[in-house]
Amino acid sequence: MSETEWQERIWTALDAHPVYMVSLIAGDMLKTRPMAGHIDRERHRLLFITHRHTGIIEAALHSPSVSVAISQEDRNFYAAIACTASEVTDRELLHQIWTPMAGAWFPNGPDDPDAGLLALTPVSAEIWDGPSSSVLVAFKLATAKILGRTPDLGVNATIDMR
Template identity: 35%
Template sequence: MTAHGNPDDVWALLKKQPVAMMTTEEAGQLVSRPMYSILRPDENRIYFITRLSSGKVGDIGGTARINLAYSDPGKSDYVSLAATASTSQDRAKLGELWSMSAEAWLPEGPDGADTALITVTPDEAKLWDANSSSLLYVVKMLAAVARQSPPDGGKVETVTM
């Protein structure tokens, strides 16, 4: 079942799991890597602080279509975001978003020559919510095996961001 959901539901799920698998295209191949998200729902933006010299910045170039995938398997919540990413060295925004976590990875700081910002604007989200605890999931799986039919996978919502 597909329904049109609310962007606030998407942001609420993302806040629970801030690490995304960012997928870009590299030399004709899709490549995913884990990235820590800086969420700004009021801007409809997700930011990532990284190195200018990183492969993902090269993959994106100035602007590119990407995918961000988030999951919380313990709660059976999954989000896939179709989005547009752009890269910059916007020093004001880097300074605003800077944190101890960013400092750990980029000790040269927000003004470092190799410090870059990836700005992601999500267009559409797909949410999977199985609404089940681990125990309920096991029960559903056992019942599916006994019936020889796939278990109910929960609901899928499409959300325009």
């Protein structure tokens, strides 16, 4: 599969499951949390509506690394996406991507002054893509054991996401 095809596979997986695990370093601690995202393909980024008072935007801006993890267990596909972080202050954009889920966290709606937008721009991704059939995985494991080889359980690669 070409790098462009892998990129498209990642964007498709992001679109299929819009809640991701976002990891960053805050102070001297690695923090990971689930966050609902909005894909902005036009600007090559993921947008997250978040509370300003939690400090996640500030932490992401100062973190040496921000990562988004996705998984499609039914397809045996996983990716860890390294991103750069920025804050988006466009209130009109906040209104455009507002969802009922966001409304559950912000009862005052998109005009709530505590509502902020975090943008994560993918830079690279490490992917794991294996056979989705458990029968095939079992066969490959058994065959490798019999032959004394390492099992071929798919692709593990790092790709450029820019």
